[in-house]
Amino acid sequence: MAEFELAPRSPLGGIRQDFGGVSLSEPAGLGIAAIAVPRGGDAALADAVRAVWGMELPTVGRYSIGTDGLRLIGMSPDQFFAVFPCEGPDAARIVATALGEAAWVTEQSDAWAVLDLEGPGVRAALERVCPLDLHPDLFAADLAQRTLMEHLSVIVMRLAEDRFRLMSPSSSALSFLHMVETSARNIVRGGDHGA
Known part of the structure; x- marks a missing residue:
């Protein structure tokens, strides 16, 4: 074989x-993760994003820049893309670990x-x-x-x-x-x- x-x-x-x-x-080395807001979890996600990356959630059609060069893009009222330096297929794991239960996260890098x-x-x-x-x-x-x-x-x-x-x-x-x-x-x- x-x-x-x-x-x-x-x-x-x-x-x-x-x-x-x-x-x-x-x-090179750019990771992308989609972040979805659990029902009724807007405030919890906003608090988590503030605590983890030191920024406010962006409105739809805008982006915010946080620590470590992370850009958070407002894609729709309940969805964001996190775009940041990341080697390998670990973007979703990194974001999910950082935000915990405040968000649903999926890998989008590829x-x-x-x-x-x-x-x-x-x-x-x-x-x-x-x-x-x-x-x-x-x-x-x-x-x-x-x-x-x-x-x-x-x-x-x-x-x-x-x-x-x-x-x-x-x-x-x-x-x-x-x-x-x-x-x-x-x-x-x-x-x-x-x-």
Whole structure:
């Protein structure tokens, strides 16, 4: 009988590219866990999150930053995503241990392809495929909005002035990457590096 050894691989293979005005990279060692609020447990979860990560629960469409670089995204009234540095498939275990009975937690790390985009041309690249208005006066640094980009579901987060994080289901990771790469290449060809 043949022996096989499997090794984990990120959805985008650790890609890093620079298009001149826009660079994109798949962040390494990122864990994602979904947090659901038990019925009637809003106050208990808010207390646990405050005690463990030193932050308030974000409202839907926003994120909060806690200790250890953890970002908590408000996905719906009773669901959050915890996104944080984590090696291996332990994100759910870490979050569940931290929050105890205040939350129901499931592993999501392998379910999402994640790209960080940055540079002076990042908005010009995104505006070609993203229907959201990403102007800095409207898209604040703590927003995390769901949208469709070329028929793909994407969560868009603004991390800094010219830096965004995109999250899309890993089942369509290559289509997601192709969309972003094509848009970044097009602004370089067109000479459009403005924000």
